[in-house]
Amino acid sequence: MPRPIFSTDHKSTARYLDLAANAHGREKGFLMLEALRRTQNAKPHIVEIGPGGGASVEFLSSQIGGYARAEQNVALTLIEAPGVESSSLASAISLFRSVGSCELVHGFAQDIHNLLPCAVDIISTSALFHEVYSYGGGYSGLHAIMRTLPTVLVPGGFFAYRDVYAVDSGTLHRRVTQCYEARSWLQFIRMFLPYYLEHGTHPYHHADDEIVVRQNSRIVDASKLDTSGECAFISAPLGLFREIQRHYITFRDHVWRSGTLGFTPALEGQLSNDWIDLRTGHKRVHYTLCDAEWLTTAQKTMLRAMSEPYDDHHTIDGDIFDNVTDVALTAFLDAANDGDTGCTQVWKDWRAREGHETYAYLTLDELLCAFAENSVQAATEQPAVLMPVQANDVRRIERHYYNRFLSKRLPNPLLDAKQLVLFRNIPLTEVDTLTEALETLQGLCAKESLARVYEAVNRRG
Structure with missing residues (x-):
């Protein structure tokens, strides 16, 4: 399989790993913990691919202490791309070693069969598959990993999947x-x-996938959109709009973190979870002002007037913050488009790190079917298939804050969420477990997909 072509420099800076890639530890480690509870091995071996800033490692270490089993019997191996390191991950490893063993191994996910000396009980990944799709061979790269996983999992082992819904x-x-x-x-x-359509790895190449942009009752090229506020109507595949949404959010957060706009909000950590109403995604935003001039003196004065002092920074209603700061983001984009040196560099930095990526590459139906069809083809002596066994092995966690933001900006926003699936490596000889898994798939997959899974399992079995 071809090597990933992206530069790890874009995702291995201390700021990205220690801040942006070190959130949602409970969510990232939730399925790992559930798999640990269900494993039969008295000395379980867990592998996490792409630990980032170590948020899930820290969460797992905080939970393992409550187990009746001897804590030192839990072994954790972390696989990270060469050259990717962070101080927060080092701290998390040190913390985990107080409750179990932990080893950091550098290598690529595609080479996992060479990185592990023997089969393990649990493998976990977070946001890995969309990077493999984008940089490691598209669908063929995804399918290759799906076929590899059963060869590095023990029979009955678990694969914890977390990526963009x-x-x-x-x-x-x-x-x-x-x-x-x-x-x-x-x-x-x-x-x-x-840029994305030309340089990104994406599936929208069919004749029916043509993107048609209309503005002022005329078909126009996307690169020539009138940005003065005239409404644009775009006809395109549903997945492409998911890409536009998700990339806009990552870009907005990237610019916010850079401080370029004159303020820096807290997007990670305790201050980022100051909820007014969690269910509706309504929060208070904590932010600090800095010297950048994209907010005029009048805008900064207005921002302060609607904020409250909080320790060494300010806090403000999130809806008001979005409205006020959107003015600065619009001015920033205009300047980047016009060639302003500073703004153009921030845009290029984000584009290099995120702009090639495809987040929505498989629906849940397609994901579950692809895992079953490809895993059952693995080169193992004992045929097995990766499928969720129980209904609660498949979960969706909504991003309430982002969904609130999108609903106020777009007439037809698409749900922003994370998809979680706990797959079990089911030997085809375990008829009862296999039957339970197929019954679970009946409530999640279309009949055509179920037929394909049934055919693939019976062909190998």
């Missing part, structure tokens, strides 16, 4: 029409979409 649809290629009128979104689409 796609859409509520049978396919990402279903054509829909969306409209955009906010200047910041129009400018973002004008700058991002042509």
Whole structure:
């Protein structure tokens, strides 16, 4: 399989790993903990691929102490890309070693069969598969890993999957029409979409996937969108709109973190979870002002007037913060498009790290079917298949804050969430477990997908 072509420099800086990639520890480690509870091995071996800043490692270490089994019997191996290190991961490893053994191994996920000396009980990944898709061979790269996993898992072992949720649809290629009128979104689409379609790894190459942009009753090229506020209607595959949404959010957060706009909000850590109403995604935003001039003196004065002092920074209602700071983001995009040196560099930095990636590459139906079809083809003496066994092995965790933001900006926002699936490596000889898993799939997959899974399992079995 070809090596990933992205530079790890873009995702291995201390700021990215220690801050942006070191959140949601409970969510990242939840399925690992559930698998640990269900494993039969008295000395379980867990592997996490791509631990990032170590958030899940820290969470796991905080939970393992409550087990009746001897804590030192839990072994954890972390696999990270060469050259990727962070102080927060080092701290998490040190913490875990107080409750079990922990080893850091550098290598690529595609080479996991060479990195592990023997089969393990649990393998966990977070946000790995969309990177493999984007940089490691598209669908063929994904399918190759799916076929490799049963060879490095013990029979009955678990694979904990966490990545970006796609859409509520049978396919990402279903054509829909969306409209955009906010200047910041129009400018973002004008700058991002042509680049992504040309340079990114994506599945939208069919004739029916053509992107048609209409503005002022005329078909226009996306790179020539009028960003003055005239509404644009875009007809395209549903999955492509998911890409636009998700990339806009990562770009906005990247610019916020850079401080370029004159303020830096707390997007990770305790201060980022100051909820007014968690269910609706309504929060208070904690932020600090800095010297950048994208907010005018009047805008900064207005921002302060609507904020409250909090220790050494300010806090403000999240809805108000979004409205006020959108002005600065729009001005930033205009400047980047016009060639401003500082803004252009921030844009290029984000584009190099995120702009090639495809987040929504498989719906849940397609994901579960692909895992079953490919894993059952693994080169193992004892045939097995990766499938969720219980209904609660498949979960979706909504991003309430982002969904609130999107619902206020777009007439037809798509759900932003994380998809979690706990797969079990089921030997085909375990008829009862296999039957339970197939019954679980009946409530999650279309009949066509179920038929494909049934055929693949029976062909190997």
